Amino acid sequence: MSFTLTKKEVKAHPYRSKGSTLLSEDSHNLKIVYNKYKTNCPPPNPKNQLRFNLIFCHGTGFNKSIWKYHVKKLYQLSQSMQVPWFLDSVITIDALGHGDSALANAGKLGPVFCWDDGARDVITVINQEIATTGDFQNNSESRNVIIGHSMGGFIALYSAFLESELFDSVIPIEAVIYGQIDGLDKFKKIFNKIKQMMIDTFDSHEDALFYFTKFSFTKKFNEEVMKDYLEDELIEIKDPETGDIKIQCKCNKSYQVAGYFGAFPSIAKGMLALPSIKVPILHVVGANGQWNPPESTPWIRETIKPKYLAGTVDIPKGEHLVNAEQPDETIEVIAKFLTERNDNFKKELLETPESKLKHDKKAIEQQEFSKLIDDMDLDNIYGYELERRNLFGNGLKSKM
Incomplete structure (x- = not known):
């Protein structure tokens, strides 16, 4: 690579x-x-x-x-x-x-x-x-x-x-x-349990690795993906009270x-x-x-x-x-x-007007504006799209 x-x-x-x-x-x-x-x-x-x-x-x-x-x-x-x-x-x-x-x-x-x-x-x-x-x-x-x-x-x-x-x-x-x-409301009930499991500070790299590989919902991660993620996530910080080095998540x-x-x-x-x-x-x-x-x-x-x-x-x-x-x-x-x-x-x-008409702006203008003004053929104007589904009723089934 x-x-x-x-x-x-x-x-x-x-x-x-x-x-x-x-x-x-x-x-x-x-x-x-x-x-x-x-x-x-x-x-x-x-x-x-x-x-x-x-x-x-x-x-x-x-x-x-x-x-x-x-x-x-x-x-x-x-x-x-x-x-x-x-x-x-x-x-x-x-x-x-x-x-x-x-x-x-x-x-x-x-x-x-x-x-x-x-x-x-x-x-x-x-x-x-x-x-x-x-x-x-x-x-x-x-x-x-x-x-x-x-x-x-x-x-x-x-x-x-x-x-x-x-x-x-x-x-x-x-x-x-x-x-x-x-x-x-449903999520609040679930999250009350999730937040109890969330830890963002550890005493050592070993503790952090144990948490992410054995305890957290990340425990099934591919080994290399886990390594990349943690190398970019964990930082060392000094505890202002004790002076001890802690390991913390950036997020x-x-x-x-x-x-x-x-x-x-x-x-x-x-x-x-x-x-x-x-x-x-x-x-x-x-x-x-x-x-x-x-x-x-x-x-x-x-x-x-x-x-x-x-x-x-x-x-x-x-x-x-x-x-x-x-x-x-x-x-x-x-x-x-x-x-x-x-x-x-x-x-x-290959289907765009630019391609079909070989970048001829005059020809493109004549063709596309003719569809708009003369024929009102909106479906065939390049880039003009209409929604033909009922977005506000019962469902979104296509009528096309």
């Missing part, structure tokens, strides 16, 4: 939900930390091979390095020429209150972390990369695929809702984007709880946004997952506009943390989808 890895920092999206920061003025001074991977291999001829860029979003309580194993394996696939696509740049992001973003904003963050703000941070990061490096262009030669797990699945989907032209497609894995009317208990409860002001927004997302979506769940309500999976798959539901995958034996417990199966799903997008995008490109 040949790539560079650089840790980078950018200003977070400045306009945030109330309560995101202890002082309102600090909302304009937050930072997002992320890892950027970049291939060292020369880019291919765009006529022969499509370049992909990947953006990874983690779940609540985790960090950017939960995806390190996946990134390395995907570069290995690309550079060994086992797949028809070329992996160019990759970003893995520490959401606000998590990983190095938690350290960068220590003392500023409030108890509110709305997940849709996390989506705006993702867009801010990508736009910064485009402006400063020229990477992460989403055009005819280079495509951005955003991948997220749990909370990160919501963030990935909402990012595509906010800026559809910035992304080729989305792979939400066990995305939390469906809620029930009494969901908060402390307060920030973890804020992340979990951030679901509830966010999910309704995601449910309303989902049918309006206009990029291909591969919906992935663990076949044995129990974190989301059982009706979540069919609801999501019925709510996505049919033409944009690019596929569904139920990973056998997978649970909610399937991306970390079964990373190789997850990588296989991602790689297969990139191969499909590589083929399908080339076909889609």
Whole structure:
């Protein structure tokens, strides 16, 4: 594998939900930390091979390095020429209150972390990369695929809702984007037990390792994924009273709880946004997952506009943390989808007015405006899409 890895920092999206920061003025001074991977291999001829860029979003309580194993394996696939696509740049992001973003904003963050703000941070990061490096262009030669797990699945989907032209497609894995009317009350009862198990400070590295590998819900993690996650999560701090060295999680208990409860002001927004997302979506769940309500999976798959539901995958034996417990199966799903997008995008490109009319702006203008003005043939205007489902009645069954 040949790539560079650089840790980078950018200003977070400045306009945030109330309560995101202890002082309102600090909302304009937050930072997002992320890892950027970049291939060292020369880019291919765009006529022969499509370049992909990947953006990874983690779940609540985790960090950017939960995806390190996946990134390395995907570069290995690309550079060994086992797949028809070329992996160019990759970003893995520490959401606000998590990983190095938690350290960068220590003392500023409030108890509110709305997940849709996390989506705006993702867009801010990508736009910064485009402006400063020229990477992460989403055009005819280079495509951005955003991948997220749990909370990160919501963030990935909402990012595509906010800026559809910035992304080729989305792979939400066990995305939390469906809620029930009494969901908060149910969650409070469950979380009373969960928070008793949450520990963020340890006497030694050995104690921390025992907790995460034997006691925490992370205990089924793939060994290498666990190693990457903990190396990026645990820091040494000096106890101000005793002078003893303690081991602490970057995402402390307060920030973890804020992340979990951030679901509830966010999910309704995601449910309303989902049918309006206009990029291909591969919906992935663990076949044995129990974190989301059982009706979540069919609801999501019925709510996505049919033409944009690019596929569904139920990973056998997978649970909610399937991306970390079964990373190789997850990588296989991602790689297969990139191969499909590589083929399908080339076909889609041939159907655009630009391609058919050979970039002749006058011809495109005449053709497309004629459909609008003369024929009012909205269905056949490139980019004009109508929703023909009852989004406000009983269900979302397609009438198309």
